[in-house]
Amino acid sequence: xxxxxxxxxxxxxxxxxxxxxxxxxxxxxxxxxxxxxxxxxxxxxxxxxxxxxxxxxxxxxxxxxxxxxxxxxxxxxxxxxxxxxxxxxxxxxxxxxxxxxxxxxxxxxxxxxxxxxxxxxxxxxxxxxxxxxxxxxxxxxxxxxxxxxxxxxxxxxxxxxxxxxxxxxxxxxxxxxxxxxxxxxxxxxxxxxxxxxxxxxxxxxxxxxxxxxxxxxxxxxxxxxxxxxxxxxxxxxxxxxxxxxxxxxxxxxxxxxxxxxxxxxxxxxxxxxxxxxxxxxxxxxxxxxxxxxxxxxxxxxxxxxxxxxxxxxxxxxxxxxxxxxxxxxxxxxxxxxxxxxxxxx
Amino acid sequence: xxxxxxxxxxxxxxxxxxxxxxxxxxxxxxxxxxxxxxxxxxxxxxxxxxxxxxxxxxxxxxxxxxxxxxxxxxxxxxxxxxxxxxxxxxxxxxxxxxxxxxxxxxxxxxxxxxxxxxxxxxxxxxxxxxxxxxxxxxxxxxxxxxxxxxxxxxxxxxxxxxxxxxxxxxxxxxxxxxxxxxxxxxxxxxxxxxxxxxxxxxxxxxxxxxxxxxxxxxxxxxxxxxxxxxxxxxxxxxxxxxxxxxxxxxxxxxxxxxxxxxxxxxxxxxxxxxxxxxxxxxxxxxxxxxxxxxxxxxxxxxxxxxxxxxxxxxxxxxxxxxxxxxxxxxxxxx
Numbered sequence: 001x002x003x004x005x006x007x008x009x010x011x012x013x014x015x016x017x018x019x020x021x022x023x024x025x026x027x028x029x030x031x032x033x034x035x036x037x038x039x040x041x042x043x044x045x046x047x048x049x050x051x052x053x054x055x056x057x058x059x060x061x062x063x064x065x066x067x068x069x070x071x072x073x074x075x076x077x078x079x080x081x082x083x084x085x086x087x088x089x090x091x092x093x094x095x096x097x098x099x100x101x102x103x104x105x106x107x108x109x110x111x112x113x114x115x116x117x118x119x120x121x122x123x124x125x126x127x128x129x130x131x132x133x134x135x136x137x138x139x140x141x142x143x144x145x146x147x148x149x150x151x152x153x154x155x156x157x158x159x160x161x162x163x164x165x166x167x168x169x170x171x172x173x174x175x176x177x178x179x180x181x182x183x184x185x186x187x188x189x190x191x192x193x194x195x196x197x198x199x200x201x202x203x204x205x206x207x208x209x210x211x212x213x214x215x216x217x218x219x220x221x222x223x224x225x226x227x228x229x230x231x232x233x234x235x236x237x238x239x240x241x242x243x244x245x246x247x248x249x250x251x252x253x254x255x256x257x258x259x260x261x262x263x264x265x266x267x268x269x270x271x272x273x274x275x276x277x278x279x280x281x282x283x284x285x286x287x288x289x290x291x292x293x294x295x296x297x298x299x300x301x302x303x304x305x306x307x308x309x310x311x312x313x314x315x316x317x318x319x320x321x322x323x324x325x326x327x328x329x330x331x332x333x334x335x336x337x338x339x340x341x342x343x344x345x
Numbered sequence: 346x347x348x349x350x351x352x353x354x355x356x357x358x359x360x361x362x363x364x365x366x367x368x369x370x371x372x373x374x375x376x377x378x379x380x381x382x383x384x385x386x387x388x389x390x391x392x393x394x395x396x397x398x399x400x401x402x403x404x405x406x407x408x409x410x411x412x413x414x415x416x417x418x419x420x421x422x423x424x425x426x427x428x429x430x431x432x433x434x435x436x437x438x439x440x441x442x443x444x445x446x447x448x449x450x451x452x453x454x455x456x457x458x459x460x461x462x463x464x465x466x467x468x469x470x471x472x473x474x475x476x477x478x479x480x481x482x483x484x485x486x487x488x489x490x491x492x493x494x495x496x497x498x499x500x501x502x503x504x505x506x507x508x509x510x511x512x513x514x515x516x517x518x519x520x521x522x523x524x525x526x527x528x529x530x531x532x533x534x535x536x537x538x539x540x541x542x543x544x545x546x547x548x549x550x551x552x553x554x555x556x557x558x559x560x561x562x563x564x565x566x567x568x569x570x571x572x573x574x575x576x577x578x579x580x581x582x583x584x585x586x587x588x589x590x591x592x593x594x595x596x597x598x599x600x601x602x603x604x605x606x607x608x609x610x611x612x613x614x615x616x617x618x619x620x621x622x623x624x625x626x627x628x629x630x631x632x633x634x635x636x637x638x639x640x641x642x643x644x645x646x647x648x649x650x651x652x653x654x655x656x657x658x659x660x661x662x663x664x665x666x667x668x669x670x671x672x673x674x675x676x677x678x679x
Contacts, residue, residue, distance in 0.1 A: 128604045131594065135591055139638065147635050260464065298478030308468035309454075312454065
């Protein structure tokens with residue numbers, strides 16, 4: 001047991017599920033694990049899973065932190081649409097790539113701060129606060145694109161963000177891995193993660209014990225907005241255009257699902273970024289597997305519903321107490337046999 | 346205290362009247378029973394499901410599955426009517442039983458597993474949408490003659506407006522909903538659950554039965570809304586009614602119901618539906634505005650009403666604190 005790092009031990013269920021799904025994928029399509037280099041870029045189904053999963057993974061990073069504070073961010077899909085629209089309209093009106101990216105990220109940050117302000121300053125329930133932007137966001141995106149799908153086929157520099165490659169890896173993969181490492185370092189190498197969890201357990205108590213919960217809540221939603229912005233730029237660059245109606249549609253649900261699969265409790269108070277990343281990868285390998293198997297993609301929804309149901313049963317307080325009782329019984333049994341052995345000796 | 350209870354509802358009413366006055370001053374033609382009749386017909390399915398959503402939100406929960414259940418109902422009806430010779434009325438009964446059981450099951454999971462309604466109904470949303478995809482991914486037309494009979498039923502209002510059958514169904518559902526919320530034991534239980542779960546339990550409210558009942562009601566009304574939607578569109582399509590749950594929640598909030606549960610009125614939801622309908626009608630009359638303005642205006646209204654509710658709660662908290670201070674300062678006067 002000592003040789004296994006804690007992170008692996010804590011995330012065993014997720015790793016097992018991921019391994020099983022990948023193995024199934026490999027059975028369905030024998031070439032699943034083969035990776036080859038073409039035109040200076042890695043190709044293969046596995047790379048494809050990493051690449052296609054980029055938006056959900058990015059959203060899941062921000063969503064994990066939000067959920068850890070006992071919140072939720074429903075607006076991320078709509079923010080993706082807004083940011084995609086901003087990026088497309090900036091680049092087509094002649095701005096340079098850095099200016100476009102800065103503008104897009106700034107808009108995402110502003111959306112996040114808006115949500116954070118509603119939650120932290122006005123004390124509005126997170127579901128409701130972020131619902132406002134979820135409802136209005138796509139309308140705002142349409143306002144920016146003026147109701148059309150803004151394409152930028154002639155802007156290779158922005159397209160590069162979505163489909164280019166660096167060090168043989170696709171750009172989206174590099175972006176999400178770098179951001180994930182950055183996020184993990186920031187929250188786990190400082191007290192920030194602990195403070196976030198404290199707010200999730202009991203906001204009032206942590207405020208009374210000196211945690212500046214308002215600033216942290218604001219920051220958490222801002223980070224979620226920023227992550228959604230990066231995801232939005234990637235999604236837009238991937239299809240070489242901004243589709244205000246469909247960009248990021250229902251991705252907030254996938255991101256929440258990824259976080260929950262990863263073992264973060266929706267009731268707040270504890271979180272695992274690594275778990276959420278695994279959750280996102282599980283969802284994406286499922287999607288890919290269903291496509292490879294030739295099933296209609298509609299099966300996705302039913303499988304997702306089944307997964308949520310299983311997680312609900314496992315996470316529910318009722319079954320948690322049952323498990324605790326079971327373990328306690330086993331322990332007392334073990335102690336009894338031990339003492340019996342002692343007596344025999 | 347009595348006044349602050351009705352203030353959000355009154356604010357909604359004022360907004361509705363103002364919006365109507367603005368609409369009429371720009372387009373005098375909007376003051377006709379014909380427009381009113383169309384508004385009710387176009388929003389009938391949304392109104393019916395919003396009544397169910399009102400009960401769910403009053404109890405402090407949320408139901409994200411209603412849009413998918415509406416789509417499922419339409420697909421189920423269209424497939425059953427296409428492939429079998431079952432009479433539509435029997436099919437209606439079958440689908441209502443299914444959706445009611447579906448809602449009850451979600452209520453059961455929420456209560457017995459003690460999980461947040463948000464994630465349970467999210468699973469319900471995926472499941473219902475997935476099942477309708479499995480039934481068919483095509484848009485299936487409904488050509489049963491009974492459907493056209495139902496679609497032709499209407500009451501002629503003064504001024505040539507038509508009050509169609511589905512609009513009448515919606516009005517009846519709202520009337521029943523108001524009675525159910527204000528004049529029955531079940532309604533009292535719902536308010537009690539939303540006010541404070543623990544106190545409700547201690548007072549002897551049957552929490553399990555009420556929770557399951559609330560989500561079963563929401564499932565039933567989503568099924569009824571699906572029937573109305575299939576009458577409205579004469580087709581079943583698994584991609585229909587995407588995002589209706591958001592419109593319903595928005596209508597409930599604009600109608601002055603507190604999202605934390607415990608405060609609100611079914612009648613307010615009706616005004617919320619009418620306000621949404623007015624915005625849509627205005628955009629249709631204008632002709633140059635795009636339909637996405639609807640979403641933006643609804644978002645703004647949502648923000649306005651939530652901010653208003655916060656403001657009211659702050660004021661009532663402050664006045665309560667002031668009273669406490671006042672009574673603490675003069676203990677002998679009492």
